[in-house]
Amino acid sequence: MACPRFSIVIATYRRPRQLERCLDAMTRLDYPLELFEVVVVSDELNPVSEEIVGRYAASIPVVLISQDRGGPARARNTGAANSGGQFLLFLDDDCCPQAGWLRHWEAHAGSDPNCAAAGRTENDLRANVFSCASHALVQFVENYFRPGRSGRPPFLASNNLCVPAERFRSIGGFSTKFSRAAAEDRDFCDRWCASGWPLGRTDLPTVLHAHELTLASFWRQHWNYGTGAFQLRLERRSRDQSSQIEGPLFYLGIIGSPWSNERAPRALVLSLLVCLAQVANALGFIAQWRQNREEKQSDASKVHEVR
Numbered sequence: 001m002a003c004p005r006f007s008i009v010i011a012t013y014r015r016p017r018q019l020e021r022c023l024d025a026m027t028r029l030d031y032p033l034e035l036f037e038v039v040v041v042s043d044e045l046n047p048v049s050e051e052i053v054g055r056y057a058a059s060i061p062v063v064l065i066s067q068d069r070g071g072p073a074r075a076r077n078t079g080a081a082n083s084g085g086q087f088l089l090f091l092d093d094d095c096c097p098q099a100g101w102l103r104h105w106e107a108h109a110g111s112d113p114n115c116a117a118a119g120r121t122e123n124d125l126r127a128n129v130f131s132c133a134s135h136a137l138v139q140f141v142e143n144y145f146r147p148g149r150s151g152r153p154p155f156l157a158s159n160n161l162c163v164p165a166e167r168f169r170s171i172g173g174f175s176t177k178f179s180r181a182a183a184e185d186r187d188f189c190d191r192w193c194a195s196g197w198p199l200g201r202t203d204l205p206t207v208l209h210a211h212e213l214t215l216a217s218f219w220r221q222h223w224n225y226g227t228g229a230f231q232l233r234l235e236r237r238s239r240d241q242s243s244q245i246e247g248p249l250f251y252l253g254i255i256g257s258p259w260s261n262e263r264a265p266r267a268l269v270l271s272l273l274v275c276l277a278q279v280a281n282a283l284g285f286i287a288q289w290r291q292n293r294e295e296k297q298s299d300a301s302k303v304h305e306v307r
Helices: 016-026 047-056 072-081 101-111 129-144 165-170 184-194 215-238 248-260 266-306
Strands: 006-012 036-042 062-066 087-092 095-097 116-123 160-164 199-209
Touching (some): 006 016, 016 036, 087 095, 087 101, 087 165, 101 199, 129 215, 129 248, 160 199, 184 215, 215 266
Antiparallel strands (some): 087 160, 116 160
């Protein structure tokens, strides 16, 4: 069999229902089976994932790789290392591609094969205000840091991302210094651009994102974004790359982002949740800063004791 054109890498961790829904969508893709493969990476040894993937093995070219818990960046790298496609497509387990998804990616890859690009992500949980608030916030940030915006490092989310496989491997993939789903994609974009390669966006390859959130998980998600933002700041400093803090208009834009698609009073509720997300983000950043400082002090004390 010829090498597949696309390798779809799906990192998963304890979300069997979402994974099953994602793989079910794969069976409806309008694309030749011999031209793509699906590599599911379970971020733990989980018999449930084995059972789910096994059910789809007769319908689509899918394999499962299990590893000890290492975070989404490491899981994606594991999937990429075990893929044979010319292009890597990174997809979250709670995202379902539409039928023409691979056809659209094929057209994009054919027009610019050296470009890393993000497709369109639509919120599939309109009744969940936490999911809607988080989606509005992420969309605003993606647009604000869109490729081509002068003076700011571009940002592409990794839940619907197409990357030339050889170039991905040549820069070491995602940094495993990011142990959570937070800022590893921004760091990847930084290093991709530093290599002189193009980043882009395309609205046609669309996935439906069903990230179910409660108040507790919403808070935890944005706390994690804050810890990732601190780690990103450290990585940028290590590369002598500027990491400027955005001004008030940026944060006002985030808070006001729900009003572009919603009407009151729902827009007000979502704006309040976005404010809460910013508080969680800031506290997560501070917590990571304190942890980093304590680790440095501990290391310094150990060196002093040895001397």
